Amino acid sequence: MEWMRKNLFSSWGNSLLTIVALYLVYIIIVPFLDWAVFSAVFTGDSRAACLGPDKGACWPFVYANWDQFVYGRYPEAERWRVNIVFFLGAAGLIPLLMPSVPAKLYNVIFLLVAYPVLAVILLVGGRPGLPMVDTSYWGGLLVTLVVAVTGIVVSLPLGVLLALGRRSEMPVIRMFSVIFIEVWRGVPLITVLFMASVMLPMFLPEGVTLDNLLRCLIGVALFSSAYMAEVVRGGLQSMPKGQEEAARALGLSYPQTMIFIILPQALRHVIPGIVNTFIGLFKDTTLVLIVGIFDLLGQVRTQLSDPNWSAPQTAVTGYVFAAALFWIFCFGMSRYSTFMEHRLNAGHQR
Amino acid sequence: MNNRYIALIVGVFLGAIVTYLLVPNAPPPAPVDQAAETAPAETLRDAAGLTLKAVKERGYLQCGVTQGLPGFSNPDDKGNWKGMDVDYCRAVAAAIFGDDTKVKYRPLSAKDRFTALQSGEIDILSRITTWTMSRDTSLGFNFAGIIYYDGQGFMVRKSSGITSAMQLDGATICTQTGTTTELNLADFFRTMGMKYDVLAYEKNDEVSAAYDQGRCDAYTTDASGLYAERLKLKNPADHIILPEIISKEPLGPLVRQGDPQWEDIARWTLNVLINAEELGVTQANVEQMKSSDNPEIKRMLGSEGAYGDGIGLGKEWAAQAIAATGNYGEIFERNIGVNTPLGITRGLNALWKNGGLQYAPPIR
Secondary structure (H helix, E strand, C coil): CHHHHHHCCCCHHHHHHHHHHHHHHHHHHHHHHHHHHHCCECCCCCHHHHCCCCCCCEHHHHHHCHHHHHHECCCHHHHHHHHHHHHHHHHHHHHHHCCCCCCHHHHHHHHHHHHHHHHHHHHHCCECCECCCCHHHECHHHHHHHHHHHHHHHHHHHHHHHHHHHCCCCHHHHHHHHHHHHHHHCCCHHHHHHHHHHHHHHHCCCCCCCCHHHHHHHHHHHHHHHHHHHHHHHHHHCCCHHHHHHHHHCCCCHHHHHHHHHHHHHHHHCHHHHHHHHHHHHHHHHHHHHHCCCEHHHHHHHHCCCHHHCCCCHHHHHHHHHHHHHHHHHHHHHHHHHHHHHHHCHHHCC | CCHHHHHHHHHHHHHHHHHHHHCCCCCCCHHHHHHHHHCCHHHHHHCCCHHHHHHHHHCCEEEEECCCECCCEEECCCCCEECHHHHHHHHHHHHHHCCCCCEEEEECCCCCHHHHHHCCCCCEEEEEEECCHHHHCCCCEEECCCCEEECEEEEEEHHHCCCCHHHCCCEEEEEECCCHHHHHHHHHHHHHCCCEEEEEECCHHHHHHHHHCCCCCEEEEEHHHHHHHHCCCCCHHHEEECCCCCCCEEEEEEEECCCHHHHHHHHHHHHHHHHHHHHCCCCCCHHHHCCCCCHHHHHHHCCCCCHHHHHCCCCCHHHHHHHHHCCHHHHHHHHCCCCCCCCCCCHHHCEHHHCCCECCCCCC
């Protein structure tokens, strides 16, 4: 009561604003809850269950198509491979993210060296006991995660290198970095993907074919490295010159200066920017739909064309489901970055 | 936790992976696949019989379909492709291999469909494509026939009492912008000397929503599209599709020009499905029908003559296709017919004997 009086109703103006805000929340939340919960349909096995003028969300559509949303058209008998890849990814990532778990070095080696190799073998197959699964069968959350994770893992180191290159005193390296960054930043991602899928095959030598998904992965990774480079450069710019001079005065070489003195401080400054780029990249993966690859959103849209599930609320339900899944991933990344900032800034807190 | 143990575990693990990597690749089917894909499109295009040969070597048919259109080609909730266009691909695969699962579907957007066929990425395009002169001639394709006679129609509310497009004078009509539907609409109303207002939207979903909210009296697009959109309305049963069709949209499968044998396979598979309906051969009775007394059925099912030889397939080819998908009527009823959610009546797509346009040359 005391808190409310102080914070919400401290003056006439504030009271009015509070009431208006509460009213706005009321008119948005109540119909949404009504749609998503109270009038929603939770059971059923076809569109018949969701038909009717006052029915809300058609959740059975989501359960029935769950496998399609997660694996796309990955053959049913081979889906255990995807599950193992998901599981190993989580098993490698979660301990790495928890500061208190030991053996970080081995964890990083597992995640960055062993895991990608293992994931490719399992997902693509073509080895004894693992039949080949063409990437045109991949879809749904699997594709979203493959594209996003590759982009994130490749873009950070490449971005750091490009940022250092752009500040380098060697003209060739500097020019190369500047041109690379400006070219990739100056082109929309949708164009990059389109070029990767339509134009690239024309430049490749006769007989060399690159998988469609692989082309997209390369495009996305290079595109996000350019953005990452500028974020990292922002961090490098913020470092006082004294830091570098002091390091050089102590006799450290350039790589030592960068790795032990400058980058650890610079990267810490730009954590919000880096995570921002990651989140942006995660959401941009939906653009792969234009080159005929079905990510989570694309898969939801394709499944909407099933006449057995075509009902007034099915489309909205599918989109809300996709939005919720994207939100969970992005919010997770955002919360973790906040946690990291607090931890690393322990000495600087105001 | 002792780091040495972790190192040991990681080491063993990495060792296992490396060993596994050194195991040679499983041989087929990858090499065949690559050979077919890297073969230059020219050779595929320029000689008779090469497409069939490539398909047989590869072991499956590559079929271009939509990225999802209810009843024509759409994935169901198990991930299997369903629909008229898909069933046609299955029939072709069954005619070639005797196995309708040997098809790889390639979902294509309207933009990419022709490039995919030209480049040899797919063998057959079965994707609600209207047969027009320019596509048949200058784009370098050949149409195998007409699987569905479509055309622009109107949907109205039952409560409006309208039963014919001639009663639409002064109506407000919803449609999509930037398509030929708007032009056809203008032509139709001008020819009939009627007035109308048009309400055009960018996206199909917006048009549907506007119509459902009562902002217009009628909704116009291709009839097959009207049936699909009707499913998304609040009360589908309150709306009817008027009988008048104001444009010609014959939809059919197509192949690259230059391989007459492949074209024949595509054309005669469709003809067999239509002939089978006319002769009463169904998925269920195709085995008994092989011993039928009717010479036409005997020729079709291969108990007399060997008509499949002319297109490089065995004499069972037609029987295999029918056994996989059923005849044209069965395909229609299963995917878009009156007992499906779409509820489309045969109309123009009835057999010629029943007043429709579906007519196939005889097998003789």
